Amino acid sequence: MSEYQVAQQKSPVFYDRYFRKDELQHQTHYCPGCGHGVAHKLIGEALAELGLQDRAIIVSPVGCSVFAYYYFDTGNVQAAHGRAPAVATALRRSNPESIVVSYQGDGDLAAIGTAEIIHAANRGENITVIFINNSIYGMTGGQMAPTTLIGQTSTTSPWGRRANNEGFPIHMAELLSALEAPVYIERVSLGDNKNILKARKAVRKALELQKQGAGFSMVEILSPCPTILKMDPVVARKFVNETLTKQFPLGVFRDRKPEITVVNPPQRSVAEVLGIKKETATAEEKAARKAFTHDVTMKIAGFGGQGVLLMGQLIAEMGMREHMEVSWLPSYGPEMRSGSAHCHVTLSHERIGSPLITKPQVLVAMNEISLRKFAPQMAQGGLILYNRDKVPEDFTLEGARVVCVPASEIADQIGSAKVANVVMLGALLEETECLPVETAWGVIKSFVKNEKLLAFNKEALEAGRKYVDEKVLVGACCQPDGCGY
Amino acid sequence: MRQLCKGNVAIVKAAITAGCRSYYGYPITPASEIAEYAALLIPQVGGTFLQAESEVAAINMVYGASSAGQRVMTGSSGPGLSLMQEGISYLAGAELPAVVVDVVRGGPGLGNIAPEQSDYFAVVKGGGHGNYRNIVLAPASVQDMYELTILAFELADKYRNPAVILTDGFVGQMMEPLEIEEREVKQPEKPWAVKGTAETRKNLITSIQLSADQLELHVRHLEAKYKECEKNEARYETYMADDAEILLVGYGIVSRVLRSTVDIARQHGMKLGLFRPISLWPYPSKALADTAKKCSKVMVVELSTGQMLEDVKLALNGTKPVDFYSRVGGNVPSAEEVHAEIFARMEALV
Missing domain, CATH: 3.40.920.10 (Pyruvate-ferredoxin oxidoreductase, PFOR, domain III)
Known part of the structure; x- marks a missing residue:
């Protein structure tokens, strides 16, 4: 084997080693060609560049993304299916110096967790949502996602997604951009290297905004899932770039700060708030009454x-x-x-x-x-x-x-x-x-x-x-x- | 000092006394005052109140705040509690302390907003998925609401497990004098919390255990913890139980009614006594069996069709006959009604 030079190290935000069982020591949890690895790397790099590793908490929900905590050398919290934005909300509010990333797939964010994502966005929570849209359920083995395309087959849409039965694919970036509070929403793609570089910028920008305490940011990442889509990695990337982007156009949907008037409640001592006053009557006085x-x-x-x-x-x-x-x-x-x-x-x-x-x-x-x-x-x-x-x-x-x-x-x-x-x-x-x-x-x-x-x-x-x-x-x-x- | 205080409000005051500065909830009658007073008071002592979009979100915010090391609370009633069960299971699985209040109303379904004790199974026996337990405390007065809520925070932290205040619309809505003083609160260190700091960077909060062996180990660990809790935390009180021929068993508002029933019956020469479980999990089984030894019969009174009844029967294990009287739908029996019922049943035997 000839000598080679390492041009780029792994992000320091990744652990040096990750745990895998017996025969799987030399591979990650993610399939060859899967977009999660790239998306993880973009987050890791951005956190490292912005000096946020110690402050970062990754919330990993249900889906393939549940494995995120094996890789990120940050604080990690695993959440129930769809609830990551609610969990992230309270994590961030509990420790306002923390940097909270809610990493969610399309089933998690756009189906079961619709209420949580809409309301976290609407409240303008200071969190960053990384939304992996690969148009299919990966972890559970290829069921229809809310982002599955019309005509796209899955194990639960065997004749292809039919608008008359399952409705149309849901556009989360557009939907959340209708709200007042979000500061930054962009849809990017991992379909080719040029787009990956754009995605890199978007992730970094979102985290930078959180660092400034600007408010809610989301990057929707169109991502390949070759195994479930039964495509080889190259074809899967092409599918992302040529087919998914037609349904889910790339671009910045929101990049502005809303006007927010800050109203702070008055601060009082615990005794005042609880209405505690000094007891004056003695036992004798009480008995006399x-x-x-x-x-x-x-x-x-x-x-x-x-x-x-x-x-x-x-x-x-x-x-x-x-x-x-x-x-x-x-x-x-x-x-x-x-x-x-x-x-x-x-x-x-x-x-x-x-x-x-x-x-x-x-x-x-x-x-x-x-x-x-x-x-x-x-x-x-x-x-x-x-x-x-x-x-x-x-x-x-x-x-x-x-x-x-x-x-x-x-x-x-x-x-x-x-x-x-x-x-x-x-x-x-x-x-x-x-x-x-x-x-x-x-x-x-x-x-x-x-x-x-x-x-x-x-x-x-x-x-x-x-x-x-x-x-x-x-x-x-x-x-x-x-x-x- | 004493202040006239509503049961639901006493819960919020207890939370503040216990150092809880995080409340996430969703309104529902007859628990809404908890959210309302939390909204009014907690931000004034520098805390966070947030009205969530649903009980599902609320319990997951509780999960987030607890992960971050906060003493945190939410409150609801039956239908909301049903929605929270998933989150409570996650809390228990991830070993996160939290206090959940269930001001029980009539069910099933939408039922009504009047008091019942029909969430006993849902709260005491689990409700969510998996092998876990809730620590469950049942207040019977406004003072209890205060003391047991503080205790719930302490037990939740001690065992790193959710603790539930199981009460009902009556105790929640009624006003009584609350003896309240400022207290020094000792909160335990939480080195496991994820706070977004260098010290806590290595921490992971999760309930996922991928391999069978790993999960078994985890479940056995929880089991051992629950056994320890059973050993230490069973609580109860008795009233005139020493020489009782018939031992009445009831919790929460019913225990108040039964206390009056005991008084009425004793005036009529009938020797009744009362056993009131304060902790519903762990259930004071041994104490109940001991207290019941000298009685000829035990009678359970409940605002359900017989939920705690099962725990009484398990505790007595066939050693005593167990009679049962219940009202449901929001009807609460009066002390006279229970007395008349016991009298009628005795007559029927003669």
Whole structure:
């Protein structure tokens, strides 16, 4: 064997050795004439030239490209089929100094991973996508790809791809160029050396842009797959240059930076964000408050928009500030959007078992539907606060008493229908004495920021108390049962 | 200090407390508050929130962030969790820690948004492909949501495995006082992470093992890890179980209902007790068998047609009769309802 000189070394971004099993020590994973080897080399060279080897992470997905990590002496992450852009997104965002390459085939990127590539591109992720389009599934043995040409046979398009059955080949470079965010998209070919040099430039440019933090870049590489296409390597390259390029024209589809206004959220300490404040009350002070509160279970119900959920929250917050155990459980779901809403509130000095209240001691019924629906569930000796001046004529109930408080009317007189729930809260506190009214005022002050509304709330709380104090004595009960007036 | 807090919000606060600065998710009722509060709070402490295009993308972003060494979380509900199963299998295969929250809603299919416990099989028994386990914790209160989420991050890192918070619409939506203080968080070193630095250049995150022998070795390694986890991490609590004639078994919101059932029954002179698994995987099988020794009967109550029931039967291995009561579709039994049911079944025996 005669002496020869090595004109070009392998890229330093490639490992010196790669692992192959037994009899395959002297060949790569890729078939003779396969484009992956060339594409790998272009990436390796570009990373080396740009000094990015240490910062680089190659994401290799499912397909022949899954073997990339055998060759690239960079950080490597293998991803699920089609998901490389999602994985790359989070890799890059987690370490903004990293250079992330999502290396994907046509099945991976243009079929199963369509959503991920479109949205990564649309978000303008700072990643570089190398898209190997060889018009066929290689790893799985020659099934149709989304880029398979019309008439091209594959194991799953035995009569050739038919537009009437499989649709037309998909053009990813054009498609992604319709988006606002991408900075650079070019389609290149590995069909001959001249084109390989152009591809080399494109890959380098894409990585350089990422290095600058410019945004999303993709190089679509038309690449030969001689084994699956059953062509010899030379014919396969010719197929790429003469046939594939007709369907997938080469060129730059996007090379501009979009206008991006950067909005950064305010930065706060963990304690501030979590709402952590210093505890001031001592154990003795807490225990002393016990005399001012008592256990109660309640259901608060009405139309959506009457503030029944908020009223429950106010009561729960009050209970908590009085050092009680509390729970607030809303009805939730589609009914929130129209119709009725209700919540369960428990105030207790002991640990609370079920937050679900099926026999409430107190029911606040802000409308007639709620009154009729929940009144039969009342605990013996329970109290119903009903948002009218009297109960419906045909309404009867045993074992619980009804106190009628026309809260909505009172709220209207005050000047805001919104505060009907606070009128009812005032009435509830006056009637049950489960919590001190000053606590209610303290809670309302921390919930309501608008001065005018706060004034209404103050008036409402007082009006509710006063109404119960002055007007509710007789005639509010539906039937004399020993519990009522 | 105490603050009135929603269960779903407590999860986000726990994540921030645990040092999680990465959240990738997709909205779904009744888990949306997790995404919403993550969106509001995590960027304010310098973290990343991203609403993904799908749960499929979200779990793969979790995979990416975890690969990069981040403490990372996502949250969803049944239908979204189904979409994440592939990604969770990859996480387990690649030994990546992550916290996934499933606020369970009614299924199958679109079902409804009311609470169920019907994702037990999907989460506890696997759901995705291959030999793997999720660490699964089941909170029953807002405080639990907080504590168990922090624990989930710790266990996920300790075992390099996904950990799931399996909860339901009730615990997610309800508000209770949350005892919360700033904590010092110790995050373990992750020398295996791929960060795009010279030190981590040699690292590879993958779940592919091409040869049969290689994959067997890997699966055996995971198996050993899971055995270790089973040995160390089973968690449970009991209530009035010492002298119970009938031992009730329930997790999550049901355990709260059953606690009240025990109180009601005891007022009526019926000796009930409660066993509440806190970790669903590893299942506290030994503790359950021990607790049940003195009882005459065990009764499982579940918001499913009998999923955890199988683990109870496996734990008791035929030593005790196991009765079962369930509600589904979003119906949650009241404490009185369960009590009446137990009473009726006892009457039927007389």
